[in-house]
Amino acid sequence: MARSSTSVDVAVIGAGPYGLSLAAHLRARGVEHRIFGEPMGPWKTNMPLGMLLKSYPWATSLSDPKSEFDLKSFCTVRALPYHDELMPLPLSRFIDYGEAFQARYVPAVERKTLIALEPGSGFLRATFDDGETVRARRVVVSIGLHPFKRLPHEAAHLPVELCSHSGKYGSLEALDGKEVIVVGSGSSASDLAALIHERGIEVSLVARQPKLHFADGPRRHSLFSRTVAPMSGIGHGWTLATCAKYPQLIRLLSKDLRVRVANHRALGPLGGAFVKDRVVGKVPVWLSHAIRGVETHNGKVMLDLVDSDGAPRSIRADHVIFATGYKVDVNRLGFLNEALLRRMQLVDGAPELSAHYETTVPGLHFIGPAAANSFGPVCRFVYGTHHPAQHLARHLSAVLARFRPALQLRPLDRTVSP
Ligand SMILES: Cc1cc2nc3c(=O)[nH]c(=O)nc-3n(C[C@H](O)[C@H](O)[C@H](O)COP(=O)(O)OP(=O)(O)OC[C@H]3O[C@@H](n4cnc5c(N)ncnc54)[C@H](O)[C@@H]3O)c2cc1C
Structure with missing residues (x-):
């Protein structure tokens, strides 16, 4: 078992749609980072083969820095059947797309599991299942829903x-x-x-x-129905359309309202x-x-x-x-050390987040479904990958530049091969 200790500016935990999108943006900005997890892991092992995705194909793309590799362009180049909304997206095709995205933008994913995260002085100490300890100035947790399965x-x-x-x-x-x-x-x-x-x-x-x-079957919507209940990447109606487009506005609401919006009735079973x-x-x-x-x-x-x-x-x-769903509760994350949990303010089990997806523990960020009680229901869907990827990469690039020597023109991209 490797027992090395290394340092990095940003450690991204999780290589699903959220982690991969963020890593693609970090790489484009030259931010030193490493990303850990199984690429598209839960999609490959925790969802039944043969499943059809519920979201519209047009709303199921990962976020790349130049907006040039959406699901539609992936299918077009490979001559695969595709329609924005009139045909369902098979799970296997979405996995192929996610893996192609990973190969193109995030070639250096490290397939290991975080087992412990502890506070250090000016950094967080992340220990992995192969024995390696990484001191990271910033840790971004994007581990999806699967650690939060709910059983009666x-x-x-x-x-x-x-x-x-x-x-x-x-x-x-x-x-x-x-x-x-x-x-x-x-x-x-x-x-x-x-x-x-x-x-x-x-x-x-x-x-x-x-x-x-x-859900309603695919159909063309009249101008009237599109005006009364506009279609968004996460559902119909003005509330969901606003949530889908402006996740940063949801943070300004009271806690109670945010939790209610995150679990919007229209997104029920x-x-x-x-x-x-x-x-x-x-x-x-x-x-x-x-x-x-x-x-x-x-x-x-x-x-x-x-x-x-x-x-x-x-x-x-x-x-x-x-099939009784998931409920985010960070207390269930075995890798979070007691001291971190004590310092983390929560909203109904999920971390309270700043405008930069940062918890009340400095340097520790959460994106994806665990961010829904701060940034709204779009975080529960692949459609929500763009805002955290773009915004957080820009923010981390700016704050971490302060630690770089003045003469260094471009930060080192220290991604590591699998
Ligand atoms: C059955 C089902 C169907 C769904 N259908 C849709 C749909 O049609 N459309 C839609 O938009 N959304 C859908 N969702 C929601 C969607 O799965 C999530 O919104 C999305 O996967 C979140 O992406 P993510 O990157 O946060 O996490 P995930 O895709 O879940 O990826 C998690 C990553 O974290 C890694 N990881 C976990 N723990 C650790 C650890 N300790 N150390 C290192 N790595 C770790 C995993 O290996 C993986 O790489 C569905 C969810 C479920 C459960």
């Missing part, structure tokens, strides 16, 4: 053979030959139910909601438009059913349900998948 407390005691979170799949092979229940009503629940059913596995869906909601016909009428669905308890019996899992009239029902299966 009723399931806490279940063994992993009987229960999992939707964020585990990847491949569905482990479910072959089993009888499965999916709990939830959002896009992960409907995507998984459709894909499991199409694999020939017996599956049913249990939801608290009285109805499953799906919603299946993708293209999955509706693959679920409705095909997969047995128990609507208006809440979970009262979960038991195990003879190697099976039993869900003890109650409907909206109070009538009880029990259903059982070999495995239950909780």
Whole structure:
């Protein structure tokens, strides 16, 4: 195991759409940095193969410094089918695009995991799973949603053979030959139910909601409807359009309002438009059913349900998948040292951020979904990569230039090969 100690100006933790976009902008500005993580990691291992993205293709590009490599140009050059909004974007194509982006703009991603982050004097000390310790003037955490999986407390005691979170799949092979229940009503629940059913596995869906909601199918919007409810990269309507375009304005709102906006009603559980016909009428669905308890019996899992009239029902299966979402809570990040956590002010579990995405711990920044309670719901989507990438790269380039000798014309680009 390597046990070296090195220094760097900026350490970017995470190589998903947010980390890759930021690294591309840092590189273009000649800011010394290193980036860690598995390129497009959760997209490759935690989302089911065959999934279709819910966001419009035109709103699903990473941010590059010259705005020259969006998803559309990637598909055009490779003669791949593409339409801004009339066709869905398959997960595999988005992964290919992200990896092509990484090869072109961020060639030196280091595939290692941050295991500890501690305060130093004028720097943060980051320790990785290969034993290397890096002293970084700035650390930008862009680790996405997957560390924040949410399971209902009723399931806490279940063994992993009987229960999992939707964020585990990847491949569905482990479910072959089993009888499965999916709990939830959002896009992960409907995507998984459709894909499991199409694999020939017996599956049913249990939801608290009285109805499953799906996004509208692709259609041309009239001038009137575009005026009343303008379309944005994260949904329809003036509120979401403003959030999508001006994330920096959201910070000016009160904490309560910011949290409400970050969890905007219109962004509640919603299946993708293209999955509706693959679920409705095909997969047995128990609507208006809440979970009262979960038991195990003879190697099976039993869900003890109650409907909206109070009538009880029990259903059982070999495995239950909780598609119950994610909730950002930095206290769950094992790598954050106690001293850092004590100094970090939080808004509903997420770090309170300055205009430069900096937490109340100097030098520690968060971007991506963990920034949503400060910069609004756009941070929950790939569409939100542009503002932090452009803004933070400019800011870090300016503040770190102060540490450079006056005669040095261009800071060293110390990216390291994988
Ligand atoms: C099922 C599902 C479907 C979605 N569909 C869409 C969609 O259609 N459109 C859309 O815009 N958004 C969608 N999202 C939201 C989207 O996933 C996030 O907004 C986006 O991935 C956030 O990007 P990110 O770069 O912050 O994190 P991620 O893409 O999650 O990448 C996280 C990175 O952090 C790294 N990492 C994690 N922990 C560590 C560590 N300790 N040390 C080092 N590296 C680490 C990982 O290896 C990875 O490189 C979906 C989310 C889910 C769960």
